[in-house]
Amino acid sequence: MGLPALDEFPVALWARLTARRWRRDGAALLGYTDARGYPPLREAIARYAVTARGVRCTPDQVVVVNGAQHGVDLLARVLLDPGDAAWVEDPGWWPVRAAVRAVGARPVRVPVDAGGLVVAEGERRAPDARLAFVTPSYQAPLGAVLSLERRLALLAWAGRAGAWVLEDDYNGEYRYDAPPLPAVQGLDRAVHGDAGRVVYVGSLSKTLAPGLRLGYLIVPPALVEPLRQARGASDLHTAVPEQAVLADFLAEGHFARHVRRTRALYRRRQACLLALAPRLTHGLLELRPTGAGMQVLGLLPDGVDAAAVARAAAARGVVVTPLAAAAPGAAPHEATGGRGGLLLGFAAFGPEATRAALETLGRVLREAAAALPPARRR
Amino acid sequence: MGLPALDEFPVALWARLTARRWRRDGAALLGYTDARGYPPLREAIARYAVTARGVRCTPDQVVVVNGAQHGVDLLARVLLDPGDAAWVEDPGWWPVRAAVRAVGARPVRVPVDAGGLVVAEGERRAPDARLAFVTPSYQAPLGAVLSLERRLALLAWAGRAGAWVLEDDYNGEYRYDAPPLPAVQGLDRAVHGDAGRVVYVGSLSKTLAPGLRLGYLIVPPALVEPLRQARGASDLHTAVPEQAVLADFLAEGHFARHVRRTRALYRRRQACLLALAPRLTHGLLELRPTGAGMQVLGLLPDGVDAAAVARAAAARGVVVTPLAAAAPGAAPHEATGGRGGLLLGFAAFGPEATRAALETLGRVLREAAAALPPARRR
Numbered sequence: 001m002g003l004p005a006l007d008e009f010p011v012a013l014w015a016r017l018t019a020r021r022w023r024r025d026g027a028a029l030l031g032y033t034d035a036r037g038y039p040p041l042r043e044a045i046a047r048y049a050v051t052a053r054g055v056r057c058t059p060d061q062v063v064v065v066n067g068a069q070h071g072v073d074l075l076a077r078v079l080l081d082p083g084d085a086a087w088v089e090d091p092g093w094w095p096v097r098a099a100v101r102a103v104g105a106r107p108v109r110v111p112v113d114a115g116g117l118v119v120a121e122g123e124r125r126a127p128d129a130r131l132a133f134v135t136p137s138y139q140a141p142l143g144a145v146l147s148l149e150r151r152l153a154l155l156a157w158a159g160r161a162g163a164w165v166l167e168d169d170y171n172g173e174y175r176y177d178a179p180p181l182p183a184v185q186g187l188d189r190a191v192h193g194d195a196g197r198v199v200y201v202g203s204l205s206k207t208l209a210p211g212l213r214l215g216y217l218i219v220p221p222a223l224v225e226p227l228r229q230a231r232g233a234s235d236l237h238t239a240v241p242e243q244a245v246l247a248d249f250l251a252e253g254h255f256a257r258h259v260r261r262t263r264a265l266y267r268r269r270q271a272c273l274l275a276l277a278p279r280l281t282h283g284l285l286e287l288r289p290t291g292a293g294m295q296v297l298g299l300l301p302d303g304v305d306a307a308a309v310a311r312a313a314a315a316r317g318v319v320v321t322p323l324a325a326a327a328p329g330a331a332p333h334e335a336t337g338g339r340g341g342l343l344l345g346f347a348a349f350g351p352e353a354t355r356a357a358l359e360t361l362g363r364v365l366r367e368a369a370a371a372l373p374p375a376r377r378r
Numbered sequence: 379m380g381l382p383a384l385d386e387f388p389v390a391l392w393a394r395l396t397a398r399r400w401r402r403d404g405a406a407l408l409g410y411t412d413a414r415g416y417p418p419l420r421e422a423i424a425r426y427a428v429t430a431r432g433v434r435c436t437p438d439q440v441v442v443v444n445g446a447q448h449g450v451d452l453l454a455r456v457l458l459d460p461g462d463a464a465w466v467e468d469p470g471w472w473p474v475r476a477a478v479r480a481v482g483a484r485p486v487r488v489p490v491d492a493g494g495l496v497v498a499e500g501e502r503r504a505p506d507a508r509l510a511f512v513t514p515s516y517q518a519p520l521g522a523v524l525s526l527e528r529r530l531a532l533l534a535w536a537g538r539a540g541a542w543v544l545e546d547d548y549n550g551e552y553r554y555d556a557p558p559l560p561a562v563q564g565l566d567r568a569v570h571g572d573a574g575r576v577v578y579v580g581s582l583s584k585t586l587a588p589g590l591r592l593g594y595l596i597v598p599p600a601l602v603e604p605l606r607q608a609r610g611a612s613d614l615h616t617a618v619p620e621q622a623v624l625a626d627f628l629a630e631g632h633f634a635r636h637v638r639r640t641r642a643l644y645r646r647r648q649a650c651l652l653a654l655a656p657r658l659t660h661g662l663l664e665l666r667p668t669g670a671g672m673q674v675l676g677l678l679p680d681g682v683d684a685a686a687v688a689r690a691a692a693a694r695g696v697v698v699t700p701l702a703a704a705a706p707g708a709a710p711h712e713a714t715g716g717r718g719g720l721l722l723g724f725a726a727f728g729p730e731a732t733r734a735a736l737e738t739l740g741r742v743l744r745e746a747a748a749a750l751p752p753a754r755r756r
Contacts (some may be wrong), residue, residue: 211409
């Protein structure tokens with residue numbers, strides 16, 4: 001789950017850009033740089049985010065980080081004080097709650113439905129929260145897109161409450177059934193201008209590769225200096241050589257090309273999974289596809305334990321993630337009507353690997369269903 | 379100050395090792411790795427630290443971080459709770475105090491003298507501290523080496539108090555008048571075994587280059603799992619490609635060679651600075667050299683303001699760091715008998731650059747001395 005198609009990464013091109021940078025810049029890549037990141041990279045990121053994601057910003061507002069999770073961790077440290085409330089999606093990825101708790105603040109679970117985060121419920125539970133974490137493009141992990149109405153309600157609340165919205169643009173590039181929706185950040189700038197409340201979190205772990213540990217924040221003007229200081233006091237900045245190579249990769253159009261190519265590929269890979277799964281899993285996995293993302297949620301028959309299925313599958317070399325492990329707590333239970341859920345990543349796997357994995361999973365599911373007390377079998 | 383000779387960095391070799399890694403490993407460099415770092419790098423670091431720095435450890439105890447400051451920040455988050463006391467050297471680098479304060483803990487200043495940290499004074503001021511930060515190889519910024527007697531006293535206190543010792547092996551590789559002293563960590567393992575109290579912090583910003591953002595921790599067995607979890611919850615791990623290249627650089631002996639070469643170079647560069655300074659600064663800068671490190675402390679005449687001199691020099695293109703800026707607080711004043719101090723980095727500069735900088739600094743000092751009220755002039 002969550003792994004992109006690493007074998008599609010243009011390794012030779014990346015190596016060539018790396019060699020060229022060392023040849024051209026040499027020792028200039030070895031010194032300190034701005035804590036916000038290498039300036040040419042910040043320019044290239046701003047240009048990409050404005051064009052491709054509907055963000056409104058200048059390069060001054062860009063902060064390069066070591067992946068989206070690092071950005072969330074850094075923002076929690078800058079924006080939250082001990083005791084502060086912070087909205088988190090329910091169900092939602094656990095690392096966000098960990099980052100909130102790590103600074104002594106209090107995660108307040110806000111439910112999600114088919115329209116994404118239920119903003120009105122957040123306002124009811126914690127109107128004075130300092131921060132709201134949201135995945136508008138693809139609610140992680142269920143896949144809902146945050147509706148326009150909710151986006152506007154979220155921005156209006158943030159403006160009134162003086163709260164920050166952390167927009168994690170998770171899977172923002174990977175939508176297959178429609179053009180990707182522009183980021184909430186652009187809407188925020190239209191509504192609030194320089195007094196914007198949205199911090200945009202961009203990951204390159206999904207669009208490029210997690211091993212590179214690269215991501216970026218786009219922050220309102222008021223947060224530029226606090227972020228710079230926080231980064232300077234923690235690990236100073238991201239390594240310069242890699243930033244320089246990424247700057248070229250973006251500026252020369254390779255990144256946009258790679259995103260287009262992988263988007264078409266993942267659309268095909270999702271279609272393949274959806275076509276093969278019903279038969280190979282013997283109708284024992286009810287898939288809940290969305291027209292986006294890099295994984296599909298599958299619901300198990302009543303009484304079949306997701307964690308046990310995942311363990312049995314892993315023992316045979318197939319890794320699936322129980323929904324409750326990705327998003328622990330009560331709400332995954334509610335979201336699935338009490339049934340167990342498995343998240344199946346499809347982006348990294350071609351048709352043969354997908355077929356083989358589904359066959360294995362099918363055998364595991366059959367055994368799990370057969371082991372149920374007779375009254376519970378379908 | 380603090381900048382190594384970046385033009386001596388073997389850029390072509392590093393680029394060649396990078397190209398080879400991409401060619402051989404390709405997509406294998408793009409996925410996630412252990413939060414403690416890429417396993418072959420951890421092995422190479424353990425081997426180096428054992429051989430070159432007298433550390434006792436297995437690769438399991440090595441945690442790769444994004445520079446020494448990142449390591450200190452991470453350790454403060456893992457080891458300190460709000461309200462805890464932590465010994466910090468006085469004078470001592472400000473980022474350490476910032477990391478302690480960032481987690482709500484309380485830095486307790488402990489004076490240093492010619493034997494380094496005055497351990498008995500630390501025990502008097504905060505016997506129940508959770509942590510003691512120390513730079514035993516080269517007290518930052520004054521340059522004292524922590525005496526064997528103090529090392530043993532520090533370890534005995536840490537054992538009794540159940541406190542952690544953060545050994546920042548600052549400038550550990552750069553000693554010119556004697557072989558570098560082995561790390562306190564090795565002594566700790568001899569005294570306490572697996573119940574060791576010392577966390578070793580290694581930087582590659584001084585020995586290689588700060589732009590690479592690479593460093594490492596060597597932690598007692600009890601801290602391996604807490605560190606792994608903390609790193610996993612913050613930015614997951616350091617970028618894999620760079621870790622792989624560094625692993626080769628270490629394993630193939632290039633690193634040890636680079637350290638030997640730069641050690642000889644910095645010895646010559648320090649000698650050059652010490653030979654030229656008295657005449658070129660007109661006797662207005664009293665140098666306090668140590669046989670180690672990458673900078674020399676110079677004391678100003680009574681009444682000459684270090685910050686004003688640094689500003690005037692910077693306006694003419696020469697950057698020197700006032701002692702009180704590197705190590706703010708009362709103690710720099712005590713350490714210099716009330717006189718202002720300037721830290722002069724020498725490692726990055728050849729004879730011509732050193733001569734030109736000293737000439738400029740000499741002019742600035744003459745003007746500053748001439749501007750003193752007549753009674754204060756020497």
